[in-house]
Amino acid sequence: MNNILIISWYTLREAFARKVFIFFAAISVVFLIGLAVVFSLINTDSILSSMNPSGDKIVLEQAIIQIQLMITAPLSNLCLLLAIFSSASFIPIMLEKGNIDLLLSKPISRTQLLLGKYLGGTLVVFINISFLILGAWIIISLKFSYWNLNFPIVILVITFTFSILYSVVVLFGILFRSSVPGMMIAYFIFLILSPAIHFIKLQLQTLTGKEVLKSIVDGVYYFIPKTSELMGTINSNLGQGKPIGDVQPVLSSFLFLILTLFFCDYLLQKKDF
Amino acid sequence: MNAIEVTNISKTYTSFFRKHKVNALINLDLAVPAGSIFGLLGPNGAGKTTLIKILLSICFQTSGTAKILNENTGNYKLKYRIGYLPENHKFPSYLSGGEALKYFGKLSGLDGLRLDKKIDELLELVKMSQWKNLKVKAYSKGMMQRLGIAQALINDPELIFLDEPTDGVDPIGRKEIRDILLNLKTKNKTVFLNSHLLSEVEMVSDRVAILNKGKLIREGTVKELTEKKHEYLFEFENKIDDEIFFNLATQFNLAQIRDECYTALVIDSAELNKLIDTLRAKNLFIKEIIQKKSSLEEMFISIINEAEKKNNL
Numbered sequence: 001m002n003n004i005l006i007i008s009w010y011t012l013r014e015a016f017a018r019k020v021f022i023f024f025a026a027i028s029v030v031f032l033i034g035l036a037v038v039f040s041l042i043n044t045d046s047i048l049s050s051m052n053p054s055g056d057k058i059v060l061e062q063a064i065i066q067i068q069l070m071i072t073a074p075l076s077n078l079c080l081l082l083a084i085f086s087s088a089s090f091i092p093i094m095l096e097k098g099n100i101d102l103l104l105s106k107p108i109s110r111t112q113l114l115l116g117k118y119l120g121g122t123l124v125v126f127i128n129i130s131f132l133i134l135g136a137w138i139i140i141s142l143k144f145s146y147w148n149l150n151f152p153i154v155i156l157v158i159t160f161t162f163s164i165l166y167s168v169v170v171l172f173g174i175l176f177r178s179s180v181p182g183m184m185i186a187y188f189i190f191l192i193l194s195p196a197i198h199f200i201k202l203q204l205q206t207l208t209g210k211e212v213l214k215s216i217v218d219g220v221y222y223f224i225p226k227t228s229e230l231m232g233t234i235n236s237n238l239g240q241g242k243p244i245g246d247v248q249p250v251l252s253s254f255l256f257l258i259l260t261l262f263f264c265d266y267l268l269q270k271k272d273f
Numbered sequence: 274m275n276a277i278e279v280t281n282i283s284k285t286y287t288s289f290f291r292k293h294k295v296n297a298l299i300n301l302d303l304a305v306p307a308g309s310i311f312g313l314l315g316p317n318g319a320g321k322t323t324l325i326k327i328l329l330s331i332c333f334q335t336s337g338t339a340k341i342l343n344e345n346t347g348n349y350k351l352k353y354r355i356g357y358l359p360e361n362h363k364f365p366s367y368l369s370g371g372e373a374l375k376y377f378g379k380l381s382g383l384d385g386l387r388l389d390k391k392i393d394e395l396l397e398l399v400k401m402s403q404w405k406n407l408k409v410k411a412y413s414k415g416m417m418q419r420l421g422i423a424q425a426l427i428n429d430p431e432l433i434f435l436d437e438p439t440d441g442v443d444p445i446g447r448k449e450i451r452d453i454l455l456n457l458k459t460k461n462k463t464v465f466l467n468s469h470l471l472s473e474v475e476m477v478s479d480r481v482a483i484l485n486k487g488k489l490i491r492e493g494t495v496k497e498l499t500e501k502k503h504e505y506l507f508e509f510e511n512k513i514d515d516e517i518f519f520n521l522a523t524q525f526n527l528a529q530i531r532d533e534c535y536t537a538l539v540i541d542s543a544e545l546n547k548l549i550d551t552l553r554a555k556n557l558f559i560k561e562i563i564q565k566k567s568s569l570e571e572m573f574i575s576i577i578n579e580a581e582k583k584n585n586l
């Protein structure tokens with residue numbers, strides 16, 4: 001355990017030295033300032049009263065939460081893309097000739113190295129996303145004088161989604177000792193595969209017949225990580241303080257993460273350096 | 274006791290698509306006595322680094338077994354007792370020399386004041402104290418190498434592997450590194466050294482092995498390897514009579530190089546004395562005898578050449 005924490009801690013330092021934190025912070029600060037400026041220019045009361053002509057308190061709160069989610073949803077997605085980009089090279093750098101030889105000559109197992117880097121990478125992203133989401137949350141809450149205490153949980157959902165995609169990045173990092181293939185696959189899953197399969201599955205549900213096609217799509221659907229649902233429905237449900245709804249995407253994605261990590265470990269154990 | 278025991282180890286690297294195969298090590302047997310300095314020599318690509326990496330489970334043998342410190346390789350906890358300086362090692366470039374040692378010290382299970390003290394001690398030993406706080410990325414090649422040696426010693430290892438330790442180090446530094454190695458030996462540590470710099474290996478090693486194309490072609494003490502064949506240069510007053518020369522040449526390994534100059538290859542001083550007696554008995558007047566002791570370097574080149582010839586046959 002100690003070894004895993006040491007590697008994680010130095011992964012944070014590496015990220016810091018590679019300006020990942022400053023880069024994220026800069027983007028976040030620019031966004032947050034932008035948000036604050038826009039908010040200071042517009043009159044929120046008129047927006048709210050148009051959304052909620054009756055002035056009902058519950059409806060008003062719902063409207064504020066909707067605005068909150070509308071603002072942060074695209075931002076969370078952008079964050080996730082940046083997070084994958086900034087963490088993709090942790091594993092390839094560790095596996096470079098000269099680096100890995102040194103690490104493996106120390107009393108640390110390959111599994112510990114893997115988990116240390118994985119945890120470290122996830123922690124880096126967690127910290128950066130927290131900064132942005134908490135910042136946005138505070139600004140929005142101040143502006144509307146309403147504190148949606150459920151909102152910060154969105155940070156966990158985004159980090160969880162990232163950790164699933166990161167396992168894929170790590171897997172391809174080990175296979176190819178390069179950051180690009182893993183990044184491409186992760187982007188592909190997140191931007192194309194997951195939304196597409198989700199969409200196809202919903203479309204097929206409305207059709208009758210086509211049982212074979214349905215079961216194939218179902219098979220693929222259950223196997224691939226469900227980043228689309230996580231960042232969509234589940235994020236929004238939890239952010240609104242509603243129950244999570246269907247837990248299946250969470251569980252099956254988590255299973256995918258665990259299996260991918262086991263496979264990473266298997267590959268790493270056998271690898272010659 | 275042996276610190277390292279290698280039995281019948283082979284290593285074949287296969288490329289990703291299994292098109293290329295490299296036999297980096299072929300049926301290698303080797304034993305390194307504990308408390309000695311062992312030098313592994315061999316031309317580029319001989320398999321020296323591969324052997325060390327197998328011993329440290331950085332890569333895995335295709336067949337055979339290896340034991341270090343009387344335990345099977347593969348258990349990572351064994352590395353609490355081992356130090357390693359890889360060839361072309363890289364330290365995290367964002368760390369300073371001192372921080373890098375701290376990182377690897379922590380991974381070696383050290384911490385706190387004890388680690389800090391050890392770091393200062395080692396930086397002093399490799400003469401790097403003044404660069405303790407300089408970022409590693411600003412280090413010169415020789416400074417990297419010195420820091421690498423400090424890193425290999427951070428856990429007070431019983432067994433130390435050094436892959437080309439003097440690579441890029443200036444002559445004074447080399448001398449200092451040799452002294453460090455000899456000092457380790459007095460503390461009863463085992464040092465396994467890979468090097469091209471034969472003259473250096475010669476200076477510190479108790480035993481040497483020569484590896485070529487994955488095969489062990491010689492092993493022994495430096496003395497055994499270099500003194501096996503003494504070559505002597507004889508100069509006589511006059512040229513030796515053909516008939517006498519022919520007689521002598523059947524008994525001794527004698528060859529004429531110039532008019533009055535001959536070379537003789539003898540196994541030991543007994544044979545040398547016998548040769549001198551025979552020459553004197555034939556009333557040959559010897560003007561000068563010069564011993565041409567082959568250095569490890571010459572021996573190395575001739576052994577490699579011999580091995581190449583055999584391969585080509």
Ligand SMILES: Nc1ncnc2c1ncn2[C@@H]1O[C@H](COP(=O)(O)OP(=O)(O)OP(=O)(O)O)[C@@H](O)[C@H]1O
Pocket residue numbers: 272273286287295296297315316317318319320321322323324360
């Ligand atoms: N990861 C690898 N994949 C494929 N082949 C390799 C790998 N590492 C080494 N080899 C091959 O194995 C052989 C032995 O390499 P090794 O690095 O052990 O040689 P060496 O004796 O250390 O050479 P040098 O003196 O140049 O450091 C070489 O032919 C090399 O090309």
Ligand SMILES: [Mg+2]
Pocket residue numbers: 321322323360436
């Ligand atoms: Mg080498």
